[in-house]
Amino acid sequence: MDGKMRLPMMHPFGDFMYRLRSHLPRRPRLLRGQGLIEFALVAPILLVLILGSIEMARLLAIFSSVSSAARQAARYGSVSGNSGGGVPYFLNCAGIRSTARGASALLGLADTDIVVEYDRGSTGSTLGSCDASNVARLTSGAAMTASDLRNGYRHSH
Numbered sequence: 001m002d003g004k005m006r007l008p009m010m011h012p013f014g015d016f017m018y019r020l021r022s023h024l025p026r027r028p029r030l031l032r033g034q035g036l037i038e039f040a041l042v043a044p045i046l047l048v049l050i051l052g053s054i055e056m057a058r059l060l061a062i063f064s065s066v067s068s069a070a071r072q073a074a075r076y077g078s079v080s081g082n083s084g085g086g087v088p089y090f091l092n093c094a095g096i097r098s099t100a101r102g103a104s105a106l107l108g109l110a111d112t113d114i115v116v117e118y119d120r121g122s123t124g125s126t127l128g129s130c131d132a133s134n135v136a137r138l139t140s141g142a143a144m145t146a147s148d149l150r151n152g153y154r155h156s157h
Contacts, residue, residue, distance in 0.1 A: 061106055062106060062107065065103075065104045065105060065106040065107055066104060066107065068103050068104065069100040069101070069103040069104035069107075069109065070100065071103075072099050072100065072102070072103035073096045073097070073099045073100035073103070073114070073116070075099075076089060076092075076095060076096055076099040077089055077090045077092075077096050077116075078090065083095050088146050090118075090136075091136045091144060091145075091146065093116055093130035093131075093134040093135065093136055094134040096114075096116050096130070097111050097114045097116065097130075097134070100114050101114070111132070111134075112132070115129070115130075116129060116130035116136075117129040117130075118136070118144070126139055127139065127144075127148070128144045128148070
């Protein structure tokens with residue numbers, strides 16, 4: 001023997017790794033924990049970045065889902081004709097809410113989460129809204145009819 005102690009072959013590269021380590025310079029004792037300290041300093045920052053990215057992606061997906069639900073519900077309400085039973089699409093509160101729920105795939109929307117309002121256009125005042133029983137009502141409380149909204153123009157009572 002050449003005076004060097006040989007390790008038993010437990011791994012195909014075991015002897016190679018032993019010889020490689022024996023030729024590498026030894027690190028000082030103070031530098032041995034440096035990698036662990038660097039990881040401990042960088043890990044929280046990296047974790048915040050990763051979790052923040054995931055949360056931003058989730059926020060964007062929810063925003064897109066709500067936007068799509070509002071767009072599809074408005075589209076349903078703007079279609080001309082009757083939705084069945086002689087009720088025009090724009091007065092069919094149950095249909096508008098059902099369309100919004102169907103278009104929001106990521107959210108479990110309830111009827112109370114969906115607000116349907118009829119406004120007067122550029123003035124910003126509200127003409128009426130759909131109540132909890134899915135009836136379109138004027139702000140005065142009377143049930144809204146098709147004559148309240150003609151040709152896209154809003155009347156006041």
